[in-house]
Amino acid sequence: MGKSFMPKIRIERELRRFQLEGLQWTVNHVYKNSDFYRKQFDEAGVKPKHIRSLKDISKLPFTTAKDLQEGYPFPLRSAPFEKIVRIHASSGTTGKRKVLCYTQKDINDWANMFARCYEMAGLTAKDRVQIAVGYGVWTAGVGFQLGVERLGAMAIPIGPGNIDMQCQFLEDFQSTVLCATASMVLLMGEEIEKRGLKGKIALKKVIMGSERSSDAMRTKMKELLGVDHVFDITGLTELYGPGTGIDCAHHEGIHFWADYYILEILNPETLQPVEPGETGEMVVTTLRKEASPLVRYRTRDLTRIIPKRCSCGSILPMHDRLLGRSDDMFIIRAVNVYPGQIDHILSNTKGVGSEYQIHLNRKEDGKDYMTIKVERLEGGDPSGDMALVNTIEEEIKKQILVSGKVEIVDYGSLPRSERKSKRVFDHREI
Numbered sequence: 135m136g137k138s139f140m141p142k143i144r145i146e147r148e149l150r151r152f153q154l155e156g157l158q159w160t161v162n163h164v165y166k167n168s169d170f171y172r173k174q175f176d177e178a179g180v181k182p183k184h185i186r187s188l189k190d191i192s193k194l195p196f197t198t199a200k201d202l203q204e205g206y207p208f209p210l211r212s213a214p215f216e217k218i219v220r221i222h223a224s225s226g227t228t229g230k231r232k233v234l235c236y237t238q239k240d241i242n243d244w245a246n247m248f249a250r251c252y253e254m255a256g257l258t259a260k261d262r263v264q265i266a267v268g269y270g271v272w273t274a275g276v277g278f279q280l281g282v283e284r285l286g287a288m289a290i291p292i293g294p295g296n297i298d299m300q301c302q303f304l305e306d307f308q309s310t311v312l313c314a315t316a317s318m319v320l321l322m323g324e325e326i327e328k329r330g331l332k333g334k335i336a337l338k339k340v341i342m343g344s345e346r347s348s349d350a351m352r353t354k355m356k357e358l359l360g361v362d363h364v365f366d367i368t369g370l371t372e373l374y375g376p377g378t379g380i381d382c383a384h385h386e387g388i389h390f391w392a393d394y395y396i397l398e399i400l401n402p403e404t405l406q407p408v409e410p411g412e413t414g415e416m417v418v419t420t421l422r423k424e425a426s427p428l429v430r431y432r433t434r435d436l437t438r439i440i441p442k443r444c445s446c447g448s449i450l451p452m453h454d455r456l457l458g459r460s461d462d463m464f465i466i467r468a469v470n471v472y473p474g475q476i477d478h479i480l481s482n483t484k485g486v487g488s489e490y491q492i493h494l495n496r497k498e499d500g501k502d503y504m505t506i507k508v509e510r511l512e513g514g515d516p517s518g519d520m521a522l523v524n525t526i527e528e529e530i531k532k533q534i535l536v537s538g539k540v541e542i543v544d545y546g547s548l549p550r551s552e553r554k555s556k557r558v559f560d561h562r563e564i
């Protein structure tokens with residue numbers, strides 16, 4: 135056995151004590167070294183000495199994407215420039231990019247977290263890891279590579295696209311692990327089938343990040359590539375980058391590194407904690423980050439805690455896959471609904487495609503109604519529509535606790551968009 139990157143902590147009480155120490159270190163550090171955070175804390179009337187227990191985290195002010203954009207080019211910076219060894223930035227689709235600074239210790243911590251991901255997925259120094267995610271100012275490629283090297287496995291850095299080279303490397307270098315986005319993995323799977331390479335490659339595992347994916351997609355990946363496991367890696371640029379959590383071989387949820395950051399799941403409206411197991415917004419506070427620490431950073435990503443210990447026995451807690459963004463939330467009959475929850479149900483229903491629309495109406499009775507239009511699968515038989523409608527309506531009621539009417543429409547009848555499609559159409563008068 136080589137070096138392990140798992141925490142040495144064995145009991146939950148110890149983990150909580152470790153978190154409190156990290157939280158106290160962080161609030162002291164940012165109060166002392168960041169003008170931004172000191173101002174935030176002063177405005178909220180909170181001093182580092184007020185943080186005496188983990189519950190006191192609720193006294194701390196939130197940090198948002200807007201704070202990062204307004205602080206451009208070096209937002210949240212809490213270390214002097216001579217200690218900063220690198221920056222990364224988000225791709226920045228709207229407004230300014232979010233730029234994050236790293237000290238050497240931050241880079242080391244990130245490498246350890248990433249090596250832990252690979253260890254969690256069962257990789258060893260014998261593995262050969264083909265990295266087909268992007269290299270550049272964003273955190274993806276370099277993070278995947280750092281982790282491979284820290285683990286002691288062999289990195290094969292290619293970047294995305296370049297299908298010919300990908301296939302050649304899979305065959306010539308006998309790569310055992312492929313890291314890519316879900317759509318890239320599917321594309322590779324189809325190519326490998328087309329080229330008849332399945333018997334000539336040695337892939338055992340796929341690690342994918344940064345895109346939502348369904349169980350149906352996973353099954354297809356396993357079939358096409360002949361791999362045993364497909365793992366979901368999580369992370370965001372603000373929080374080091376990818377590598378801050380992954381599922382283990384039991385696939386019961388995504389283990390996250392509670393010894394590096396605190397994850398709160400809050401109701402995005404009230405900003406109060408939801409019940410364990412309920413869906414809410416992920417809010418993260420780092421425990422060791424030096425250059426750009428996060429204090430109650432609102433990620434806008436939605437998930438839920440899986441309120442049980444994983445069968446693997448790890449002390450590291452789990453959250454569910456991401457269920458979309460809190461900005462997209464709507465309220466119907468006093469229930470908060472996230473399009474991602476509907477998406478999740480549809481993507482796990484056989485017979486329907488990936489295009490759908492959610493329509494909200496208020497009828498004469500004064501009540502709100504939700505109708506979901508979803509396309510039948512290409513070439514699907516309309517005689518199965520009734521059964522599909524029943525299945526989906528039941529699942530919605532069971533999982534979201536609200537009723538919805540489902541309409542199956544012909545394949546290709548809903549508009550396509552190159553960009554993110556509009557899903558929710560609210561026709562209610564406000």
Ligand code: ZN
Nearest residue numbers: 382384444446
């Ligand atoms: Zn596990």
